[in-house]
Amino acid sequence: MKAFILDRYKKKQPLRLGEMPEPTIRDGDVLVAIEAAGLNLLDAKIRNGEFKALLKYRPPFVLGHDLAGTVIRIGRNVRRFKVGDAVYARPRDGRIGTFAERIAVDEADLALKPTNLSMAEAASIPLVGLTAWQALVEMAELKPGDKVLIHAGSGGVGTFAIQLAKHLGATVATTTSAANADLVRSLGADIVIDYRRQDFEKILSGYDVVINSLDGETLRKSLNVLKPGGKLISISGPPDPAFAKAQGLNWVLTQIMRLLSLGIRRKAKARGIDYAFLFMRASGAQLAEIATLLEAGTIRPVIDRVVPFEATDRALTELEAGRSKGKVVVELHSEGAAA
Missing domain, CATH: 3.40.50.720 (NAD(P)-binding Rossmann-like Domain)
Known part of the structure; x- marks a missing residue:
């Protein structure tokens, strides 16, 4: 699958667009075809090596902490989601990687996408x-x-x-x-x-x-x-x-x-x-509560811009410069939804 890959820790190290192995899913996992991914300063800080002592990611690996997409497969123990569900999530530490076409996410980290939001809007939230x-x-x-x-x-x-x-x-x-x-x-x-x-x-x-x-x-x-x-x-x-x-x-x-x-x-x-x-943790249960507020119109997404997947590396560099209002989101046209 296509993904933006970090080959080594270094300040402003470019992310390389390349191929990564397909995710393997565990019994409690949900395989999601990613349709949009939010960018965060956390991605830039990890790329720069600021969290090497805490988060044991070994290059090459895929960054990305926000996703919205469609369920394409579920593990044998998954009960809350089915193939075809529109979902959003912040995958837990150790299992990030949303700058890619597909990702395996622990069921506990996932929630149904707010019904009134587009995929890009939902990906800006987690x-x-x-x-x-x-x-x-x-x-x-x-x-x-x-x-x-x-x-x-x-x-x-x-x-x-x-x-x-x-x-x-x-x-x-x-x-x-x-x-x-x-x-x-x-x-x-x-x-x-x-x-x-x-x-x-x-x-x-x-x-x-x-x-x-x-x-x-x-x-x-x-x-x-x-x-x-x-x-x-x-x-x-x-x-x-x-x-x-x-x-x-x-x-x-x-x-x-x-x-x-x-x-x-x-x-x-x-x-x-x-x-x-506070170093936030993944929680599908909290995302479900947040979805209720979004669907009620109590909270609305604030998006600076939506860019194509191919612009992920440039957009992350621009985000680090600190001039964005709200979130920057990349959209994928993944072939994974047909998998």
Whole structure:
């Protein structure tokens, strides 16, 4: 099958369009003909080698964390899906590879595609939707009346998180450029901070939650926004000991995580603030709940552009430059649906 292949870890290493073996399916797997795949900064970070210690992918391998497509085969133990179902997913770590014509996905990671979305729209959702859900619903336990700051509101996670936070009844502030102010307001942002002209930490105070996806300086400044008892949740690091424990990392890596996050954890603790790192996990059950919100129109996809499969490598390079509003999606015209 055709796929975009990473031959070695290197910053800005080109992905090679080539042939990969057909996926083999286990008893609990679903074989999906991929019709659209979302691009994420996580793909670029893995390509650059930033997660080599945590995610043991051995080149050559296929990147890609978002998919929408059609079920073409099921394992003997699969009960929730049948051939012909339209589905979407974020495959679990260790089993990624959506920049390809087909993929085998664990049944537990898969959900039926929202009926009102196209394949491209559905493929834009899984990673950012699960990230926002796990940050706001699971970790922050956001409730009506809470105040939340969501950094980078015009990005993939930000556009979804703003809508989810508003659905949960929160007051939402976000940082973005002036050019994207109307977009984030249309998604429900109550307060919009132009990060180029304004210092968010001097404008906002008394917040319950901050979701950070930016650099370490932004993370530290975010402490000034939170009230005692508030929660600082970062999806861009640094990883903390709780993450290391959840991942089952060895003692050496656990100590590295402890040291990497020591500074921000100490600063947070001194202010009575809880710091946590989120590295989202696959969940078909959560995607099913998210599908309900999408079908109701409570949340809508935000897509910067849809490009052909052949443009995957160029699109990933452009995404890394950081100028996209919402998600970038590639469309495949796979022959797999006929398999």
